[in-house]
Amino acid sequence: MKTLLIEVWKRLTPWSKSADVYANDVDNGYPERMDRLINNSVTAKSAASIMVQYLIGKGFGPDADSIVINKAKNIKLIDFADDVADDLVKQRGVFVHINYNALYQIADFSVLPFEWCRIGKKDSTDYAGKIAVCKEWLKPKRNEIELIDVYNPRKKVIDAQVEKASGWEHYKGQVLYINMDTKLIYPLSRIDSVAEDCDSEAQASVYKNRLLRKGFFGNTLVVTRPLIAEGLEPGSQPHQEAESEREAFQKAIKESLGAENTGGVLCLEMDFAGEKLEDAILIKQIESKIDDELFNYTETSVRENILVAFNNLPSGLIKTNDSSLFGNSGEAIREMKRTYWENTFKERALLTSVINRLLAKSQDYSSLKVEPIKLIDDAAFNNPE
Numbered sequence: 001m002k003t004l005l006i007e008v009w010k011r012l013t014p015w016s017k018s019a020d021v022y023a024n025d026v027d028n029g030y031p032e033r034m035d036r037l038i039n040n041s042v043t044a045k046s047a048a049s050i051m052v053q054y055l056i057g058k059g060f061g062p063d064a065d066s067i068v069i070n071k072a073k074n075i076k077l078i079d080f081a082d083d084v085a086d087d088l089v090k091q092r093g094v095f096v097h098i099n100y101n102a103l104y105q106i107a108d109f110s111v112l113p114f115e116w117c118r119i120g121k122k123d124s125t126d127y128a129g130k131i132a133v134c135k136e137w138l139k140p141k142r143n144e145i146e147l148i149d150v151y152n153p154r155k156k157v158i159d160a161q162v163e164k165a166s167g168w169e170h171y172k173g174q175v176l177y178i179n180m181d182t183k184l185i186y187p188l189s190r191i192d193s194v195a196e197d198c199d200s201e202a203q204a205s206v207y208k209n210r211l212l213r214k215g216f217f218g219n220t221l222v223v224t225r226p227l228i229a230e231g232l233e234p235g236s237q238p239h240q241e242a243e244s245e246r247e248a249f250q251k252a253i254k255e256s257l258g259a260e261n262t263g264g265v266l267c268l269e270m271d272f273a274g275e276k277l278e279d280a281i282l283i284k285q286i287e288s289k290i291d292d293e294l295f296n297y298t299e300t301s302v303r304e305n306i307l308v309a310f311n312n313l314p315s316g317l318i319k320t321n322d323s324s325l326f327g328n329s330g331e332a333i334r335e336m337k338r339t340y341w342e343n344t345f346k347e348r349a350l351l352t353s354v355i356n357r358l359l360a361k362s363q364d365y366s367s368l369k370v371e372p373i374k375l376i377d378d379a380a381f382n383n384p385e
Contacts (some may be wrong), residue, residue: 004068004126011192013185019140021132024186030113034189036318038090039372041198042205044191046318047310054344055085055351057372064370069362070108077355077370083111084354088347090114090308092180092187096132096354097148099173105363112175119177119185120147131175151176153361178354194309197302202298224267267357296307304383310342337376348372 011030024030025331038323056078059065087094097113114134120130134145149161151174158174165171181187191198232239250267256337276380307313314336352371359365 011188014361019118019132019134019137019142019145019147021120021187022128024118024137026249028118028140029188030189033088034191034195035115036123036327037195037198037202040202043306043318044194044198044310047307047313048086048190050317051089051310051314051344051347052093054082054340054375055088055348055372058373059373060370061373064368065367068370069358069365069368070110072112073110075110080109080111081351081355084348085351087111087114088180088351089190091189094178094354095150096176096178096358097173098151098176098358100158100170100171101363103363104153104158105366106153106358106361107363109176109358117175117177131177132174146172146189148172149174176354178350178356180350190305191309193304194302194306197305198300201299201306278301311340311347313343314340333375343376 011025013022013024013264014026016028038048064147065076067077068075069075069080084094091114093114095114095117096109097112098109099107101107116135118132118137120132121129122128129150130147132139132145132147161172162168179187227249228239228242231244259278307315316333317340354357356369358369
């Protein structure tokens with residue numbers, strides 16, 4: 001008895017000799033591919049947006065949110081938190097660029113686009129000391145790849161890096177790399193296991209659109225006997241008169257059927273047997289080829305799978321037609337919100353930890369410690385009246 005082994009697709013991270021980095025998949029385009037799948041799926045994009053909101057909550061308060069943590073780029077603390085949350089939600093990892101002042105304090109910080117960053121060569125202790133940054137990794141050019149040191153706030157480490165860079169004015173700073181898949185070089189995207197579901201949802205929309213735009217759906221087919229008699233010489237007076245009568249007849253048919261309100265009218269001429277009127281003309285409506293029940297089942301199935309990938313996001317938090325959820329003063333909705341707040345605890349704690357870690361070593365806000373404000377008040381939940 002033979003066993004059939006089916007090879008399951010796996011994201012690989014091979015060493016790229018041409019760029020001196022660990023590639024993120026064989027084509028080095030995994031982050032971009034996952035991001036595109038999320039953006040093409042209405043469910044995944046909505047789920048990602050909601051999950052980001054649950055990570056940052058109602059912010060950290062007006063005083064903290066208005067703090068500018070990068071004056072050169074005019075990035076406020078709440079903007080930075082949103083950028084970190086976005087990458088943690090979609091890519092399950094984040095790269096943060098950090099600049100220091102001469103006192104070894106963090107002068108500013110900002111998020112580097114995840115798809116721009118790759119891990120450099122590791123040493124004998126399995127430590128990679130450089131992050132390679134490039135805007136295009138599919139066909140990177142060596143002169144477009146910028147190497148930046150990995151985050152290490154120790155004074156002697158920064159001194160060595162500054163000296164190697166020939167002074168503070170040439171020093172590029174460091175990059176803090178957060179990886180939620182600690183056993184992997186790069187984290188797997190949150191939609192890695194439902195990538196095909198995201199694509200299925202997008203392709204279903206494309207398929208229906210093409211049927212409506214280019215297919216026969218909604219057209220009326222009119223079949224008649226030949227309107228030009230055989231034997232008439234093309235270009236002759238009788239032929240021209242018959243052609244004119246054909247055009248007038250087809251125009252009258254389209255106007256009588258209200259073609260402006262349908263997909264269009266298709267006119268076809270062919271020989272019929274018999275002498276009755278019904279044997280001489282046939283009018284048929286072309287029905288839709290879209291199987292609503294099949295599409296509804298498929299779309300519901302992939303939608304549920306995608307929501308599970310986003311930490312079991314309750315479908316009622318995206319959109320629902322169930323009026324019962326709004327009964328009892330909206331208790332069902334509040335329960336969903338509280339449940340999802342708990343479901344996103346790990347990512348929210350990581351986000352908060354990253355922010356406070358950087359603030360603690362910053363030049364202006366070392367005494368500041370932040371915590372996201374809950375989206376739903378516990379007191380209001382326990383006493384809805």
